[in-house]
Amino acid sequence: MPFTDALIIAVSGVSVVFLMLCILWLAMILIDKLVSFIESFERVSETNQKVVESEPAKQFAFGAMRDETWDRPIQKVIGIFTPKPDETPAAKKPAEPKPAPAATAATPVQPDGYAGELLLFDVDEKTAACLMAIVCDQTKIPLNELVFKSIRALD
Amino acid sequence: MNIFDILGKIFSESGFAGIFEDPRYLVMIIVAFVLLYLGIHKKYEPLLMVPIAFGVLLANLPRTGITDGLIHYLSLGVEYGIYPSLVFLGTGAMTDFGPLIANPSSLLMGAGAQFGIFTAFLMALLLGFEPKVAAAIGVIGGADGPTAILTASKLAMDYLPAIAIAAYSYMALIPMIQPPLMRLVTTETERKTVMKQARNVSKKERIIFPIAVTTFVVLLIPDTAPLVGMLMMGNLLKETGLTDRLSDTAQNALTNMVIIFLGLSVGAKAVAPTFLTFRTIEIIVLGLIAFCFSTIGGLLIGKIMYKVTGGKVNPLIGSAGVSAVPMAARVSQIEGQKANPSNYLLMHAMGPNVAGVIGSAVAAGFMLKIFGAF
Incomplete structure (x- = not known):
């Protein structure tokens, strides 16, 4: 394999790993936001329900x-x-x-x-x-x- | 027939005669003793080093035929990539991804610490290794035994023992290899940085995380499925709280059994004629280079994050991006405390540490994708 091809593969590999983990990073931020939203929504509705009931x-x-x-x-x-x-x-x-x-x-x-x-x-x-x-x-x-x-x- | 004929026959058919015929077996037996010494006395990754060393010993006792029977069948688990995946299942069940979820930017350090994989790949090519063998050697830099074994079993079966032994030896030597590099790359002020306590991670996030990671990563690089899929399945078993029995089995019984089979099979591949070559020494040296470059890559990303965040990230946690869990994180903690005794970096370092597991699986998947078809 020519060294230039190997170099391209190596650079691509580093890029893919970074890209992949960056996508994961974004996905984790989205998950965090989503979960926070769901939990706050649940908390509010739970509180409102308690207020009515108690x-x-x-x-x-x-x-x-x-x-x-x-x-x-x-x-x-x-x-x-x-x-x-x-x-x-x-x-x-x-x-x-x-x-x-x-x-x-x-x-x-x-x-x-x-x-x-x-x-x-x-x-x-x-x-x-x-x-x-x-x-x-x-x-x-x-x-x-x-x-x-x-x-x-x-x- | 007299007593001497009988004794002569016993001797001529014994393993001792085999050693006289090919003294390389004696060298390998000594190698096995050294590995056993390192595993038992020096405590270098004993859970794997002892079965590997014993496998080396068994396979190099001449005329046993064991490599055609028991070991042959056990080795099928390595050849088909079953054992490394099952080890990952157990690893996932034992791993707390909370620090990574709490601080997702750790993923960058996990990515930076895969730099050594590609550096070693290039160097191996320069030394004349075939591209697929070079790729398998490079994966040693991920400091992840099961990943290195899986890649080697698919790309460089002949070099599997050397790669596995190199990977586990360097993982065991992390407390010696990393600290000088950490002190070389970082400044005293950077090492003293105290990091804020990370946020709490909710159960919902912990459950969604393995499902999301599997979906994203495997869809993008399907070759990572055996490693990432099993790792995340193990983690999901742990986090649901409803599958405790399965999680317990994955963490203990299953992992222990697989480690015995894996270690024995890998060790038994190291027979004298194929192992005692100059190539083995080259692989071991390249593995060390890969490891050092990975450590430096993680530290450099850590330094960048230190600058970007205005000194809120201690760059020492970057070295934990090599995925030897949790030893690399412990080294970050120890070095951080040496610089500043009130520094507690362990949980912060666990983020890049587990990110490194994902990163090395992605890098290995990439190598398999590129070279698997050759």
Whole structure:
């Protein structure tokens, strides 16, 4: 085989490998976008469904979680992102205790944007609120822009 | 007939007499001992080196006839490319493609690390090897044993043992071969680069990935089907979460059995008359060159990405684009930590590492496409 032919084959080979993996790269970006879209769509429709179904579960609105028994420093931190009790209708209702092993809470969309469902596994609401406050504080992201799906106690 | 006649007959029909007839067998037996030493004592890829070495030993004990019986039938799995594909099935079931999905630009480093394949191909041609043999030798640079074996079994059956032994030896020697090249190609500042933690990859993406890769890659280069298809099928078995038993079998029982058959068959092909030639030494040297060029190719792409991203990519992960999983990624981690003890590159390096598996399969598919029909 003439060397020039071999050179052409080698250059073609390198090009094919790059082209192939670039196509894959694009395909993976498309898959990522598609999956993100599907997941966000599913999340929104799931949330809407919960809102419709769970009117009695308003007690878990973040405002309602604020309780006189809370320590003052925690209240101070939580106060950064939770509405004041007098501003939240749900806060007027007493917070109901959640089952310890796996608690589910769903809330309707509040005017200030706090909504969604949070699953608690072996975590009480106070601890959950503290954790959310810490995450909010550390990431500097407002709580109404953070989405918590679940909080699980580690062994 | 006396006792001496009987002893003489036993000796004249023994393997010892065979060694006296052709002393090259003795050399090959010593080679087998050296390979066993490297596999057992030095721990150079022992899972493959030990069966290969034992295959070399069995095949070079004269007058056993084993290569016409058991080994002959076991070798059919190599000749038909069955074992490498099944090893890929197991590899897929063991591999986490998450780091690659989280950072798809790693694919470029996986592509860059195939550079050595084509460099070694050209050099082998210059040394007078036939084009298809040169192509099979080049694939050693992919640092992927099953791919090298599959290509050699289709393009250069006579050189299969040398190619397989070279491929696995260099894979085992990665911690020695790569670090000097990594330090040569990258600067201290580049090596110190700390990379951000990659995003989480959802289960849906993990399931779609093997299906999409198989469809795209195999449609474009059908010759990659045995390797890419099996790799991705193995991965799909792992990721669905519904086929745990199959995944477990692919990862453990099946892979272990196939490795025994593959190693033994490949080793047994290394018989003295065909293995002890100057060509074998040339192949081993070319394999090393291919390996070095692949490492440099990956590092150079890593350096380009470092520049393009404004210093967010540590170029050391580029060397993991040679597909020896996960050893090449571990070397990137170790070198990264030497430069900056707070550097954790392992998961970042796994992206180019698994991209290299796909890249080398594509390169091998290309070689098979071009030279398979010759």
